[in-house]
Amino acid sequence: MLSHQSIYSILTNGWSVSIDKNKANQVQWSKSAFTIAYARRLERTSIFCRDAISVIKSTDTPTIFHYVDPPYYNADMGHYGGYTAADFENLLIVLTQIEGKFMLSSYPSELLDKYSKQAGWHTINIEMYKSSGRGNSSTKTEVITVNYDSDNILQQARLF
Ligand SMILES: C[S@@+](CC[C@H](N)C(=O)[O-])C[C@H]1O[C@@H](n2cnc3c(N)ncnc32)[C@H](O)[C@@H]1O
Structure with missing residues (x-):
């Protein structure tokens, strides 16, 4: 969410907002992209820290x-x-x-x-x-x- 919705994709830059409809859609992209496809993709994934x-x-x-x-x-x-x-x-x-x-x-x-x-x-x-x-x-x-x-x-x- 942060990498897609921060200003210039810089995580510490704060939230990117726009009153321009087209730009606002771009900023909101990740929200609509979180689909079941992500869950399926992660089904057989191991994540290490x-x-x-x-x-x-x-x-x-x-x-x-x-x-x-x-x-x-x-x-x-x-x-x-x-x-x-x-x-x-x-x-x-x-x-x-x-x-x-x-x-x-x-x-x-x-x-x-x-x-x-x-x-x-x-x-x-x-x-x-x-x-x-x-x-x-x-x-x-x-x-x-x-x-x-x-x-x-x-x-x-x-x-x-
Ligand atoms: C260039 S980014 C990778 C981005 C990733 N490919 C993606 O698409 O989201 C580098 C990543 O390496 C992580 N990192 C830094 N030092 C590391 C280390 N010693 N071992 C594992 N990951 C490390 C950073 O936290 C960062 O998430």
């Missing part, structure tokens, strides 16, 4: 797929603040050791370049809109990194 590294290690098998979306330590992390370059490097080290497949979202960084090169990971750069799209059209490059051969990484990334 633990350090990601511990979750990755304890669930890893050769057939597992990890989608990894950490805070972007080299950007303004807002309410995700506190995640450091060292945390990101520890995550990258674990990703070099796993048996399963992973897809990682991040911004470009020397750290990522170093581990991608060493491990032979595949990367693709995607131009993303920086904000909610409400008036701000500037873009930023996001990097999708995977540890497997794929012709359609871009298509897969759009599924998340």
Whole structure:
């Protein structure tokens, strides 16, 4: 609710409101989207509140797929603040050791370049809109990194 209804999707920004009918509908989007589909989607889902590294290690098998979306330590992390370059490097080290497949979202960084090169990971750069799209059209490059051969990484990334 907060990510969809806060000003510019920043959780600590306060409630977004509008007297413009179209904008008000946009602000209210998440309310109408909470359908039974969410309940069904979560039926066979386990949610952990633990350090990601511990979750990755304890669930890893050769057939597992990890989608990894950490805070972007080299950007303004807002309410995700506190995640450091060292945390990101520890995550990258674990990703070099796993048996399963992973897809990682991040911004470009020397750290990522170093581990991608060493491990032979595949990367693709995607131009993303920086904000909610409400008036701000500037873009930023996001990097999708995977540890497997794929012709359609871009298509897969759009599924998340
Ligand atoms: C970029 S957001 C991921 C957003 C998510 N993919 C989504 O679509 O809602 C990064 C998330 O990682 C969480 N996080 C930060 N440090 C973490 C850690 N050490 N282990 C697990 N999660 C962590 C943050 O609280 C935040 O929810």
